[in-house]
Amino acid sequence: MVEMLDRGLGPLSRIPPLPPFVTPEELVADALPLLDPPSRVTVTTAAEQALRVPVAGRWQQYDRTVTPYMVEPQDMTQSRRFKAVIFVGPSQCGKSQMLLSVSAHAITSAPGPVQLIHMTKTDADAWVEEKLDPAIFNSPSLVERLGRARDDSTFSRKRFKGMRLTIGYPVANQLSSRSQRLVMLTDYDHMPQRLGPKDAPEASPFGMALQRIRTYLSRGCVVVESTPAFPVDEAKAQPATALDPHLLPATTGGIVNLYNEGTRGRWFWECPDCAGHFEPRYDRLDYNPDLDPGEAGEMAAMVCPHCGSVIPHRHKAELNRRALQRHGGWLHESRVVNEAGERQLCRVDDEAVRSVPFVSYALNGAAAAFASWSGLVERYESARRTLEATGDETDFSGVHYTEIGIPYRRPRDADADALSVESLKAHALSGDRGVAPSWTRFVTVMVDVQGNRFEVMAMAWGAEGERQIIDRYAIHQPPDHAPRAKGEDGRYRAVDPGRYAEDADALADLPDRVFPVEGQAWGLKPVGVVIDFNGPKGWADHAEKFWRKQAREGRGGCFYLSIGRDGLNQRDRVWYEAPERASNGKRARGIRLLNMAVDRLKDSVWAALGRTDTPVGAQHVPNWLDAEHLAELLAEERGDKGWSLRPGQKRNESLDHCVQGLALAEYLGLNRVNWEAPPAWCLAGLENPNAVPLERPGDPDSAQPAPAAKSVPKRIGYLRR
Numbered sequence: 001m002v003e004m005l006d007r008g009l010g011p012l013s014r015i016p017p018l019p020p021f022v023t024p025e026e027l028v029a030d031a032l033p034l035l036d037p038p039s040r041v042t043v044t045t046a047a048e049q050a051l052r053v054p055v056a057g058r059w060q061q062y063d064r065t066v067t068p069y070m071v072e073p074q075d076m077t078q079s080r081r082f083k084a085v086i087f088v089g090p091s092q093c094g095k096s097q098m099l100l101s102v103s104a105h106a107i108t109s110a111p112g113p114v115q116l117i118h119m120t121k122t123d124a125d126a127w128v129e130e131k132l133d134p135a136i137f138n139s140p141s142l143v144e145r146l147g148r149a150r151d152d153s154t155f156s157r158k159r160f161k162g163m164r165l166t167i168g169y170p171v172a173n174q175l176s177s178r179s180q181r182l183v184m185l186t187d188y189d190h191m192p193q194r195l196g197p198k199d200a201p202e203a204s205p206f207g208m209a210l211q212r213i214r215t216y217l218s219r220g221c222v223v224v225e226s227t228p229a230f231p232v233d234e235a236k237a238q239p240a241t242a243l244d245p246h247l248l249p250a251t252t253g254g255i256v257n258l259y260n261e262g263t264r265g266r267w268f269w270e271c272p273d274c275a276g277h278f279e280p281r282y283d284r285l286d287y288n289p290d291l292d293p294g295e296a297g298e299m300a301a302m303v304c305p306h307c308g309s310v311i312p313h314r315h316k317a318e319l320n321r322r323a324l325q326r327h328g329g330w331l332h333e334s335r336v337v338n339e340a341g342e343r344q345l346c347r348v349d350d351e352a353v354r355s356v357p358f359v360s361y362a363l364n365g366a367a368a369a370f371a372s373w374s375g376l377v378e379r380y381e382s383a384r385r386t387l388e389a390t391g392d393e394t395d396f397s398g399v400h401y402t403e404i405g406i407p408y409r410r411p412r413d414a415d416a417d418a419l420s421v422e423s424l425k426a427h428a429l430s431g432d433r434g435v436a437p438s439w440t441r442f443v444t445v446m447v448d449v450q451g452n453r454f455e456v457m458a459m460a461w462g463a464e465g466e467r468q469i470i471d472r473y474a475i476h477q478p479p480d481h482a483p484r485a486k487g488e489d490g491r492y493r494a495v496d497p498g499r500y501a502e503d504a505d506a507l508a509d510l511p512d513r514v515f516p517v518e519g520q521a522w523g524l525k526p527v528g529v530v531i532d533f534n535g536p537k538g539w540a541d542h543a544e545k546f547w548r549k550q551a552r553e554g555r556g557g558c559f560y561l562s563i564g565r566d567g568l569n570q571r572d573r574v575w576y577e578a579p580e581r582a583s584n585g586k587r588a589r590g591i592r593l594l595n596m597a598v599d600r601l602k603d604s605v606w607a608a609l610g611r612t613d614t615p616v617g618a619q620h621v622p623n624w625l626d627a628e629h630l631a632e633l634l635a636e637e638r639g640d641k642g643w644s645l646r647p648g649q650k651r652n653e654s655l656d657h658c659v660q661g662l663a664l665a666e667y668l669g670l671n672r673v674n675w676e677a678p679p680a681w682c683l684a685g686l687e688n689p690n691a692v693p694l695e696r697p698g699d700p701d702s703a704q705p706a707p708a709a710k711s712v713p714k715r716i717g718y719l720r721r
Contacts, residue, residue, distance in 0.1 A: 047105065088225075106165070380404075449536070465618075
């Protein structure tokens with residue numbers, strides 16, 4: 001080490017020594033391997049030789065028998081016959097490991113430019129930090145080929161001897177003006193499906209990736225892997241037939257449609273008893289769906305469709321390994337049709353394989369190495385029961401996408417298709433308007449704000465989420481103290497919530513209304529009043545003033561201001577909090593809002609309206625409800641992205657009321673109530689804090705004042721001894 005005294009600075013500066021002298025002969029010897037032709041080894045063999053993977057906290061050599069179904073797809077990335085390899089499968093089945101194996105082969109055996117495109121820049125950086133860098137630095141064969149310069153190992157680029165690995169994200173400039181021998185697209189269904197400006201989109205990420213490999217002719221390849229994330233497109237979906245046995249239903253976008261354009265390979269097992277080949281799918285698992293999800297999962301077993309043999313889960317790993325030895329394995333659709341009109345299946349190296357430019361694979365979650373059948377069945381059954389109980393299909397669709405690896409098709413049963421104003425009338429319950437059924441435990445009141453009126457609905461709630469509309473009306477008249485409440489002719493004007501803040505006082509008495517309970521000498525006050533925060537221009541400010549006024553009077557807990565959030569991918573169904581920020585740079589409001597994932601809640605309302613055979617989670621309509629208001633309940637239709645008004649429909653206030661009521665009930669804890677020991681606000685009787693005794697049963701005007709609460713001495717901390 002050379003030490004120099006800097007008299008200007010004073011302290012000693014330490015200068016590291018220069019690197020050792022390198023002769024031209026050594027430089028040439030180091031560069032000569034770059035002139036070698038690509039090694040004739042498969043991707044899997046190269047991974048076994050050069051790549052190490054983490055196993056139970058230790059780094060070990062890559063083992064093809066752990067995920068045998070990944071061998072053929074990753075080996076086909078070096079095929080000169082196909083321009084793309086497309087793999088559809090569940091999460092955590094080894095898809096991401098394929099990207100590392102292909103990269104290791106490009107580094108050690110077939111040097112050339114490789115590009116990997118992740119979902120977002122954040123995800124790309126995380127993948128480099130958590131997956132790529134540890135794999136490189138724990139694999140001696142890879143780290144010795146990594147460049148030593150400062151810019152040779154960054155989040156966006158890795159330079160090795162003779163090749164570069166570029167890591168990017170799906171934007172147009174990342175997939176433009178570059179030639180790559182290999183482009184890998186990971187989690188394709190979570191990428192934007194159109195790149196470029198909104199007014200002039202260029203192409204899909206897959207289409208742009210194909211352009212990047214054109215310079216390399218038959219040596220170029222695009223690798224696409226993903227779990228499906230797009231629902232079935234009912235307008236385009238076709239069922240699998242004898243001529244298209246491996247066809248998946250068309251989706252609204254994403255990798256499933258790319259799979260259908262390829263060879264359509266499926267993973268097959270050989271039955272240990274009859275030696276027949278079959279695809280291990282979730283729908284071939286046998287279990288009792290009436291048991292609890294955990295118990296049902298423990299008894300799950302695969303059934304051979306040929307001989308009916310029952311195959312326990314403990315044989316799954318062995319059957320996967322045997323499939324790698326051609327006792328099953330990947331079988332693709334061929335161009336041959338037998339005399340029975342059935343398309344024959346073949347292996348990918350068969351000349352009769354489907355004549356398409358892409359080789360495609362679809363793996364069912366039942367065959368995935370890292371997924372147990374017990375866990376798969378437990379999650380499926382739990383999500384299915386949530387769907388049946390609430391109508392919310394978020395968890396159920398997620399199981400299809402990430403656990404099973406197939407596109408989700410929304411259930412379309414006869415009850416849903418037959419739901420109409422006539423069917424609602426046919427199942428309407430008799431009862432008096434304004435009177436709650438005998439099974440009522442609590443009441444909610446919902447207000448939808450329009451430009452010239454307040455639309456009001458009252459809903460009675462019972463055990464297990466059963467509910468019924470008990471009143472529906474509109475408030476057109478402003479309070480007397482409102483500005484210009486009466487004209488010169490003495491007639492009231494219509495309410496104008498956006499212009500006059502005082503008009504909101506017409507809602508102040510809603511928490512005090514008593515709804516008699518049928519056959520009982522008591523009635524119920526609302527557990528809460530939900531008021532729409534979205535309304536005509538100016539209403540939001542007036543709604544906040546109204547709530548603050550009620551809060552100063554000690555009644556803030558009686559009122560909730562609700563705001564709808566569109567989209568099926570909201571963070572939750574209901575949450576109650578103040579907004580973090582406002583739009584246009586304005587200061588956020590300081591009041592809490594009842595945020596509602598309206599599309600998910602409308603799924604639940606629609607399902608509840610169709611439950612006519614069970615009271616659990618059912619929503620009843622009364623026989624006195626007008627046809628106009630019944631039509632409002634059915635005013636919207638479900639699409640792939642959520643709910644929207646049907647053509648020709650303009651009013652949906654009753655549906656919005658039901659969403660508001662369900663949101664408040666869930667926020668208060670409806671789904672967490674133990675009905676064998678319910679909380680006080682769900683009790684039937686005068687023990688309920690919202691119950692009011694009636695002198696004359698059924699007459700709300702005979703309500704008696706509630707007994708005064710017993711005074712409890714205050715506990716003062718500093719007097720404790």
